[in-house]
Amino acid sequence: MLMVPDVEAEDFASYYGRAVVKPPPWGHEVAAYLFLGGVAGGSGLIALGAQLTGRDALRRNARLGGLASVALGGAALVKDLGRPERFYNMLRTIKLTSPMSIGSWVLTAYSAGIGVAAVAEVDRLGSRGSSRGLLPLGPLRPVLQAVEPWAGWEAAAFSPPLAAYTAVLLSDTANPTWNAMHRDLPFVFVSSATLAAAGLAMVTTPTRETAPVRALAVIGVVGDVVAMRLTEARMDPVAAEPLHQGHPGQLMRWAERLAVGGGLGALLLGSNRAGAILTGLALLGASAATRVGVFEAGIASAKDPRYTVLPQRRRLEARRAAGVTDDSITTAG
The missing domain is CATH 1.20.120 (Four Helix Bundle (Hemerythrin (Met), subunit A))
Structure with missing residues (x-):
């Protein structure tokens, strides 16, 4: 006597009608994060290309778009986690075999680079050719201007992993x-x-x-x-x-x-x-x-x-x- 129904039958069901694999408890916030993470990852590479070819408007818009995307995506991720400190807890260690752990660090590293580059762009909006900027940075402005190009490179380095790691997270x-x-x-x-x-x-x-x-x-x-x-x-x-x-x-x-x-x-x-x-x-x-x-x-x-x-x-x-x-x-x- 068969203990479970024939799996080839069209009306196959598992024990007690329960799913064999438990569906992940993820809502629309995670779906939004998947999309916004892709926007941010691609924008970091476009911003670097514009930086290297002297396309100022494209560089500025790609950096600001990357920052906005990663900020909104991070907010969606934290909302799904329920409490903000849960994201911090994921940064307390690095587990190379965990896509979630590596992805958390990739997201943080990208955010740091694109954040510095975007702040430089915002400050530049008010300069209009003068040495003064839009933001009250004072003596920090030369430091920001010095690290800005390297911040663009750093964001671009983490852009491909940011665009791809969520695929590994799902398929693993x-x-x-x-x-x-x-x-x-x-x-x-x-x-x-x-x-x-x-x-x-x-x-x-x-x-x-x-x-x-x-x-x-x-x-x-x-x-x-x-x-x-x-x-x-x-x-x-x-x-x-x-x-x-x-x-x-x-x-x-x-x-x-x-x-x-x-x-x-x-x-x-x-x-x-x-x-x-x-x-x-x-x-x-x-x-x-x-x-x-x-x-x-x-x-x-x-x-x-x-x-x-x-x-x-x-x-x-x-x-x-x-x-x-x-x-x-x-x-x-």
Whole structure:
């Protein structure tokens, strides 16, 4: 007599109807942090490129956009944690095997660099060619001006990890859909961060300085679409189902449409101010839809035992077919 229902049946359920994998208790604050972290990470690299090529408006807007994104994202993260001191507690140690621990330090290091660079930009807003600045810094102004370029480099150094570590954080779990994406999700998140940061720069910066950003946006669109398609192709078909169903499926479809539309806009309309704004908004929307869609798909997959058990059964059968019988998972039955 079977102790549990046949896992191949359409109406399969786990013991007492409970989920096999407990869904993470994360709300919309975490989804917002995923998106804003991508915006901040991409903005740090764009700011450094503008710093090196003398694009003052692009540098300023990218730095301010990066600071605003990381501040809002940090606030969303702290709200999800419940108490601010919990974030401080994560900084009391460094655990190299924990994406959450490493991510907390990456977020803090990026915030320090982009914060110093953004303060220098704000102070410069009131100078108008004089030695006086907008902020009452006094003798600290020469110090700020001296460390500003290095702060830009420091923020850029931590930008790629900031854009990608949340993908590792999600996929390094037992969540069926997220775990099935573990090999490729960082590439998806880096591409979506590129779209978001390029989109923000196109919205906020005059077109005379955004030619490199438009090229970056096109590259990001290609990377985003290709990475997402390859990710789904390498996933177990059952684990990929939540990416195509319900609200997550709608978000993922719109993410691809907005990304393609934004890429075409960057190519054809990017030199026009109104066109650049519309294109930038499309790219921002594509990035947000991708990250929120992946987030919600993972939550949905953890609630249905089918997405946990059927991929496990497929992996077990594949091991047996390959003749593997001496590990802790496969038996010789």
